[in-house]
Amino acid sequence: MKKHKLFTPGPTSIPEEVLLEMAKPIMHHRTEEFLKIAKEVFEGLKYLFQTKNDVFILASSGTGAMESSIVNLFSKSEKIIVINGGKFGERFVEIGKAYELNVVDIKVEWGKSLSKEELEKIIEENRDAKGVCVNLCETSTATHFDVxxxxxxxxxxxDIVFxxxxxxxxxxxxxxMDEWKIDCLLTGSQKAFMLPPGLSFISLSEKAWERVxxxxxxxxxxxxKKYxxxxxxxDFPFTIPVSLIVGLRKSIQIIKEYTLEKIWEEHKKRATATREGILAMGLSxxxxxxxxxxxxxxxxxxINGDELIKFIRKTYGISIAxxxxxxxGKIVRISHLGWQDEFDVLTAITAVGVGLEKFGYKLNIEKGIEKAKEILFSH
Ligand SMILES: Cc1ncc(COP(=O)(O)O)c(C=O)c1O
Known part of the structure; x- marks a missing residue:
């Protein structure tokens, strides 16, 4: 028997309380009962986005919100700058091109970031640009961008929206969103919101609405405009996945009760412990x-990364990406997103270490665990 553990950067694990909410009998979406839930959700999303602006909910995966940002904010042939440091920066480039925008594709070496000074220089060279697109976390390279x-x-x-x-x-x-002067912020349900895939979220500043x-x-x-x-x-212009909204209300309640600050702090701790543990084991x-x-x-x-991941999942029930x-085939990615705790870090890094050992590569697993433990349980 195996206890399945999901450490992929989406979908992520869903708390039981959220699952149980979603298992309740479905209701009609044009009822007072449901709109009351929706109202609570719309209010809660403002907290998650740290904004006074409305946050809209789309029935799509995250890419739908990316496409929505492009089609609502720009006009034919307009120039946009895309900071493209991986698969998801590339996606903005592809969407822009699909709508025949003039895309300035700023290719950043995978695994590296871009300084704000470098961005300023790029904007100065493209004064006719109407927008800049970036990923806060480029998931394909696990890289942070200085939003x-x-x-x-x-x-x-x-003239430029962000x-x-x-x-x-x-x-x-x-x-x-507001403090960092973001004009359009978007996200998806299947990551830190602790929900299944199926919803995306998007919010616009006043400056962005002028563009719409x-x-x-x-x-x-x-x-x-319909939303x-x-x-x-x-309300919603189209039939919304009712059960996901009901689940979202619960996950927002959990997040609010815990507070974003505490959640951010814990992600930081888990990520630091993972990185330090991995380095101490002898990997980079x-x-x-x-x-x-x-x-x-x-x-x-x-080492064939795809084979390693398959082995870890089939043998130990642990999913990493x-x-x-x-x-x-060259890397593995361990997610820290959402419903996780300290022991998940120890499990994930041990799984990588043990998996690699089975593939004939000897690591110092104990040293890695010791290092991660030190960070996770320091106070
Ligand atoms: C940063 C980023 N952008 C876009 C996407 C695409 O989202 P989706 O697969 O939900 O359409 C992902 C998915 O992993 C992502 O991590």
Whole structure:
């Protein structure tokens, strides 16, 4: 018998209380009873986004919210700058190109970040740009991008809106929409919100709404004006996944009770312990600017990462993620997102160590555990 443990950067584990809420008999979505729940959820989302703006809920995975940001904020042939440090930066590039925008693709070496000074220089070279897109955590490389610093720069340009994909990081690491001058912030349900996949969330600043009024890109399902109108009655323009909203109310309650600050602190502790433990074992890290949402670990030469992950899952019931694209087979990624605790860190790093041993690569697992333990239980 195996107890399945999910340490992938989405989907993530779901607390029992949330699962039980979602197991309740479904109700109709145009009822007072449901709209009362929706009202509570819309209010709670403002706390998660750290904003006074409305937060809209879309029935889509995170990519739907990314597409929504592009189709609502821009017009034909407009120029956008995309900070592209991995698979999900690349996704912004692809969406922009699909809508025939003029995309300035700023390729950042995978595992590296970009300074705010570098961004300022890029903007100065592209003064006709109308937007900058970035991922707060580039999940494919486990790398953190300095959204706070970028916001300081971008807010000096009245014609440029700042779009942040925090799909794998909102609710896990600090992100203050209003204070950091983010014009469009978006995320998904299956990561730090401790829910199944299926919902995405998007919020716009006043500056962004001015752009929506002018935007002429084609849109229907993701037309945020429709969502804005419905939200006046705490409603949705289309049938919303009712059970996910009911589950979301519970996960928001859990997060509020615990407080974001405490949750961020715990993610940071787990991420630090994972990184230090992995290094002490004798492995190395992928990112030079690691996110506290997920850790990328470089595998020793000659190890097939995909086989290793399959082995760990089948033999020990532990799911971790592999590399994507050019990192396929070369790394593993351990998530710190959502419903996890200190012992999950010890489990995840031990699984990597033991798995590698079975593949014939000897590591100092004990030293890794000792180091992680020191950080996790220091006070
Ligand atoms: C940073 C980031 N952006 C976008 C996505 C795509 O989200 P989805 O698969 O929910 O469409 C992901 C998914 O892992 C992500 O981590």
């Amino acid at each position: 706070k610093g970028y916001g300081e720069i971008i807010s000096k340009y009245p 779009i942040v994909d925090a799909i794998s990081s909102l609710g896990a690491i600090p992100c203050y 009024e002018k935007s002429n890109l084609p849109k229907y399902y993701f037309d945020l 804005k109108k419905s939200l006046e009655k705490f 890290l992928l990112s030079s600017c690691p996110s506290d949402a997920v850790t990328g670990v470089i595998l020793p030469e000659g 592999g590399g994507q694209d050019k990192l396929k």
